[in-house]
Amino acid sequence: MKAGTTSIVGASTAVAVLIADQASKLWALNALKVEGASQHLIGAFNATLVFNRSNAFGVVPVAGELTRWGLVSFNVIVAAALVWWLLRYTHRFLSAMGVGLLIAGALGNALDRSRLGFVVDFLDASALGFHWVFNVADSAVNAGVGCLVLTTIILPALQQRRATGVSA
Numbered sequence: 001m002k003a004g005t006t007s008i009v010g011a012s013t014a015v016a017v018l019i020a021d022q023a024s025k026l027w028a029l030n031a032l033k034v035e036g037a038s039q040h041l042i043g044a045f046n047a048t049l050v051f052n053r054s055n056a057f058g059v060v061p062v063a064g065e066l067t068r069w070g071l072v073s074f075n076v077i078v079a080a081a082l083v084w085w086l087l088r089y090t091h092r093f094l095s096a097m098g099v100g101l102l103i104a105g106a107l108g109n110a111l112d113r114s115r116l117g118f119v120v121d122f123l124d125a126s127a128l129g130f131h132w133v134f135n136v137a138d139s140a141v142n143a144g145v146g147c148l149v150l151t152t153i154i155l156p157a158l159q160q161r162r163a164t165g166v167s168a
Contacts, residue, residue: 006096010086013100014107021108021136028122028135044127051118052133068113075110079103098147101140108137 032039032049039047053062055071079102086099112119121133 006090006093007087009093010090010096010100010103013097014103017101017104017136017140018108021104021140022111024136025108025112025120025122028120032122038124044125046124046127047122048124048133050121050133051116052121053118068117072110072113075106075113079106079110082106092151094147095151098144098151101144101147105137105139105141105144108135108140 028047028049032047035049035051037049041047053067054060060067060071082099082103086096086103090096090099109119119135119137121135121138123135123139124133126133
């Protein structure tokens with residue numbers, strides 16, 4: 001795929017997912033209103049409003065404004081590096097989509113932190129044994145990593161096996 005085409009794929013993915021992330025968080029804030037409020041969505045999924053002042057899985061200790069702006073800065077730097085990577089080195093559709101998902105995830109949570117002082121989490125799958133509440137941006141980061149693992153590790157290994165005649 002041409003570099004310009006993959007850049008468009010990545011940028012379009014980032015914009016679409018960022019819009020979906022911010023719209024879903026706006027819905028959660030308006031529908032649930034109070035932190036801890038919960039509403040059934042579908043199947044094993046609930047919407048439970050959580051204001052996350054730390055990062056994924058609460059790894060970073062909360063130190064007030066230092067944590068907030070440190071994480072905002074980190075997310076923006078990561079997003080900028082990913083945009084640079086998208087424009088220079090991404091030549092496959094799935095890679096471009098993965099980088100776009102990562103950009104959206106980083107910027108979606110950075111926007112929350114900078115505007116609100118916390119990240120809005122609301123997707124609750126605890127009925128499935130997953131005890132963390134998350135959002136669309138978090139899901140985009142996981143999906144983006146999956147796309148990049150597929151295109152940089154798994155698919156090349158499968159192609160190498162085919163080229164050498166080794167069966168899976």
